[in-house]
Amino acid sequence: MFSIILAAGWPIWPLLAASILALALIIERSMALRPEKILPATLVGEVLNLQRQKLINPDILKKLEQNSPLGRVLAAALRYEKANRDAMKEAVEEAGRAATHELERFLTTLGTIASTAPLMGLFGTVIGMIEIFGAQGPTGTSPQQLAHGISVALYNTAFGLVIAIPTLIAYRHFRAKVDSFVVEMEQRSIHFIDNLHPPR
Numbered sequence: 001m002f003s004i005i006l007a008a009g010w011p012i013w014p015l016l017a018a019s020i021l022a023l024a025l026i027i028e029r030s031m032a033l034r035p036e037k038i039l040p041a042t043l044v045g046e047v048l049n050l051q052r053q054k055l056i057n058p059d060i061l062k063k064l065e066q067n068s069p070l071g072r073v074l075a076a077a078l079r080y081e082k083a084n085r086d087a088m089k090e091a092v093e094e095a096g097r098a099a100t101h102e103l104e105r106f107l108t109t110l111g112t113i114a115s116t117a118p119l120m121g122l123f124g125t126v127i128g129m130i131e132i133f134g135a136q137g138p139t140g141t142s143p144q145q146l147a148h149g150i151s152v153a154l155y156n157t158a159f160g161l162v163i164a165i166p167t168l169i170a171y172r173h174f175r176a177k178v179d180s181f182v183v184e185m186e187q188r189s190i191h192f193i194d195n196l197h198p199p200r
Helices: 002-008 012-032 043-052 058-067 069-079 085-103 107-134 143-196
Strands: none
Touching: 012 107, 012 143, 043 058, 043 069, 043 143, 058 069, 069 085, 069 143, 085 143, 107 143
């Protein structure tokens, strides 16, 4: 592996850094975007039971906000429990936007890596081509320099694609996952509001 890195030349180092960053973000998002951490299955029912028993207090609200993004949305609804339905919906929408922003964290970086990795590989290819043309001298062609230029060009192109393809797949997967979570969060929050303030 190290010999391949040496053969690819210095343009490979930014690609290696991008691959490490992409892997770290994919692992982090895989851990963070788990359904049980975003949308606990029994949370709405548990909160409604506490509300019916008049057990909601500032400590409960604080714990609920720290529980999950869904918990933050439900806590926002409970803070406006005594207000009208429209005020509660507005508070829930605002909390939902903040929760969505949190769910989308690092996705822009992941998408940027996916789109720039082929360009970084292309840059390495150009460097390799320059070395190939540099191998043409007045005394003839330097086989060693020519081989090195070809290695730089091919390895960087391949490495750029190897990074971009799985990163793009991960980005699309996480984006779809976040969209699904947002829709489900909206449905559960509407159900919660309907229980607190039944529509007329």
